[in-house]
Amino acid sequence: MNAQLAAYSTSTGEAFQFWVLGTVAVIGALCTVFMKKAVHSALCLAGTMIVLAVFYLANGAYFLGVVQIVVYTGAIMMLFLFVVMLVGVTAADSLRETIKGQRWLALLCGLGFGILLVAGIGNASLNEFNGLTEANANGNVEGLATLLFSKYVFAFEITGALLITAAVGAMVLTHRERTERAKTQRELAEQRVREGKHLPPLPAPGVYARHNAVDIAGLLPDGTPSELTVSKTLRERGQIRDVSTEAISDLKALEQRAKDRLERTNSGEASQ
Template identity: 45%
Template sequence: MNTGAEQVMFWILGPLALLGAVGMVFARVAVHSALWLVMTMLSLGGIYILNQSEFLGFAQMIVYTGAIMMLFLFVLMLTGRDAGDSVIELLRGQRMAATILGIGLVALLVTGLLRSLQGAPSLGLNASLADRGPIGSIAAAIFTDYLFPFELTSALLITAALGAMVLAHIERKPSERRTQRQRVLERMRSDRMSPLPGPGVFATSSSNATPALLPDGSIAPESLSPLVEQSVAQGVVRRYATGAMLAELESGGHPRRPDAGSADPTVVDMSEMPVVTDDFVEADGADGAADRGARR
């Protein structure tokens, strides 16, 4: 960094990298920490390019920021980490132990860096890259002096993939598995509003005069239009319903379940009734025509 422009860029990218590292550590949301780390990696890539190491700089931006960090974000989304995670200390002394270990790690890194640089001559970029160039120097360091740590990195990536699988896997007991009927009944009994089925739904006939059946087997009276409700729906109950339901129909009310209270939906229990077919509609066609003529 001999020119003034390079020094200006360094003093811009350096604080940005430091700010991203601090934000990654102190962010309470895991996704925000990952985004802070993205800013740090982009700043480091720019610093590498300023130091005439273009290959390492673009590798930092493309591989780490574009691929590794996207993998981190996908893992965070898969494991369901969000702002609602608890930050309460579960183990007594956990924060104190983490603080001591963090300070010890920083002291170890600083000590090792100072001892490695003590007495080392400063050659400059041009002299250090004169033999092989930036790419050749990196290749020589990776495949000669640091071959074993480089191969060990592949095992680390496999461990990360296995850890993501373990975190995403949820062990379910056989008793906790709900059937489709149980899920439907829970949804019907909940407060969530859902549209009513149309005529002919869950039936063997597609006739508009066929009442729709709810998932529990009962009739949805609202599925029939007012023109056919009296002729067909009452005809179904008149032929198959119990005496109590027939009395409610004759009095002008809606049929209810035999065991339902006044607050339950006005539907007919069809668990013991056959499905209304086109033959049944044709058999009751005369009665239906008479009812429609009277209503007009």
């Protein structure tokens, strides 16, 4: 190995780290795409991001590596998890295809795009390798700060405007203006009496002596489940468990067992 090649390649330890953690990163990315539930996707993505943070550190970007962990895995991924919890954890993707063959076409497009990218990088002449020892001589953070507050100061200021706009935008999108005064408890009670329906509190969920979980609708006297007993949030997410048929299936199983026993005893008597 000549001197130029030696200067061009990294240490063996870094190579080992790259191959091990690179595999983890690719597996995490694949799991992000192919996991059915959004929570699992979010956790896999968090893993990939931590691996990328390690790669930043290995590449001499110490500040970015720490920022990646604090901002990405700490703040952004937790925001994602928060929204996943808000929207409904068990809400899995529907597997019905709306456009025929879209999935295979998408996979084909992805494969072609990947080949294009890899071929492009392979043909590029990337034979410059200087390393960051010179640039990081006064410390990575100091070097970044010098650049940020001299050459890129205008972009930095505009970033501030962008962040303020984003914060205001998020508030505008999620905040609902209350146009009238909130009703007091007395007014609500009077309204209920005036409307004449559900004077008493709403019925409780669950079928006592069997199930009393909140996601099980209470049964009416004729055995049909009453949606009114389940909380509005669960109703809207479609997370109501139905146990109305369980009693009937239990009865059916009991009858079947009784029949089996009768048949056995009958055949036993016949054989004697």
